[in-house]
Amino acid sequence: MSGTKIVSLLVGKPAALSHREKTVESGINKKLAVGPLYLTTTGFAEDGQADLVHHGGPDKAVCAYCQIHYPYWEKELERPMPHGSFGENTTLAGLSEDTVSIGDVFRMGNALVQVSQPRQPCYKLAWKHDLVDLPLKMESTGWTGFYFRVLEEGMVGLDDAVELVRSHPLKMTIARANEIAYRCKEDAEAMRSLLAVEELSASWKTMLERRLSAI
Numbered sequence: 001m002s003g004t005k006i007v008s009l010l011v012g013k014p015a016a017l018s019h020r021e022k023t024v025e026s027g028i029n030k031k032l033a034v035g036p037l038y039l040t041t042t043g044f045a046e047d048g049q050a051d052l053v054h055h056g057g058p059d060k061a062v063c064a065y066c067q068i069h070y071p072y073w074e075k076e077l078e079r080p081m082p083h084g085s086f087g088e089n090t091t092l093a094g095l096s097e098d099t100v101s102i103g104d105v106f107r108m109g110n111a112l113v114q115v116s117q118p119r120q121p122c123y124k125l126a127w128k129h130d131l132v133d134l135p136l137k138m139e140s141t142g143w144t145g146f147y148f149r150v151l152e153e154g155m156v157g158l159d160d161a162v163e164l165v166r167s168h169p170l171k172m173t174i175a176r177a178n179e180i181a182y183r184c185k186e187d188a189e190a191m192r193s194l195l196a197v198e199e200l201s202a203s204w205k206t207m208l209e210r211r212l213s214a215i
Contacts, residue, residue, distance in 0.1 A: 004094030004162045006108070007067050008083035009033040011047035019127035028087035028124050036157030039111040041150045044089055058149055059116045059201035062108075065145035067093045072143075077131065086138075087125065088145055092162060097142055097175040103168030103199035110154030112165065117201040118174045118181070119145040142178045147201070172197045181207075188215055 012030035016023050027049045038045045043061045065088035074081045083091040090108075097118070104115045121135035121144055131137075138144050177194055181204075184190040191208045194200065 004092065004164075006090050006156070006158055006160050006162060007093045008088075008091035009037065009044075009156065009158050010084045010089055010091075011037065011044050013046070013048045017124060017127055019130065022127075024124070024127075026124050028128055030084050030087060030089065032084070033158070036109070036155045036160075038153065039109070039113075039150055039156045040153050044156070047089060059203065060147040061150045062090060062113060062148040063088045063119055063145060064090045064092050064095075064148060065119075066096045066143070067091050068096055069141075069143045072141075076137070077129070077134075085129070086119075086121075086145060087128070088119075090156075095162070097144065097146065097178065098173055100146060100174050101168045101170070102172045102174070102177060102194075102197045103170070104164065105151065105166040106148075107161075107163045107165050108148070109156035109160035111150060111156055112152035112154070113148035113150055114199060115168075115174070116147050116149045116199065117204045118178050119147060139178070139182050142175050144174070144178055146174045149201075168197070168199065170197050172200075177204075185211060186215060188212055 010030035011033050012027050014025045014027045017026040017028060041058055041061060065086045070081055100115055102115050106113050121138040126132050126134050172194060180190045180194050191212055195205060195208050
């Protein structure tokens with residue numbers, strides 16, 4: 001994964017997000033960080049989330065999106081899409097959902113991080129861009145981005161390398177996890193294969209176990 005690095009580092013505190021006649025608190029509108037930031041087990045300094053049930057926490061300390069997808073979205077949505085358009089903390093060059101597996105460990109700046117789950121696009125992305133079907137578009141492409149948990153805290157800055165330290169032996173890619181979650185909802189064997197990855201986030205384990213119990 002040569003050439004893998006952080007091309008944008010973004011943070012933001014929760015603020016009002018309005019869409020038509022509704023308003024919620026959200027941390028989705030992030031801004032480019034000025035200088036390196038300290039990354040803790042619950043996220044970057046100066047960052048925050050409003051909905052702590054569905055966002056943030058140790059399993060979702062860092063939201064990452066892949067730079068390679070941005071040209072597609074600009075063409076598909078017919079608008080400029082600057083880095084941070086998907087509410088991510090880090091825009092990464094050199095990685096994609098097809099090459100990253102749950103449980104993979106990376107050195108990001110001075111911090112050590114581990115891939116925990118795909119990002120689940122929610123209605124706040126639709127509100128941010130006034131595109132009601134954007135979350136579904138992201139699910140259909142599989143280009144959702146993903147989350148890191150933090151194994152070792154440290155300083156992280158723009159242009160820092162993101163170096164693979166340890167590849168998970170089960171090779172459950174983010175792309176495959178998305179396929180199981182969104183297109184194999186009745187496939188018990190596929191869901192069990194995802195649950196076999198011990199490093200999968202607690203929330204995804206709970207989701208899959210509920211689906212299995214309903215089959």
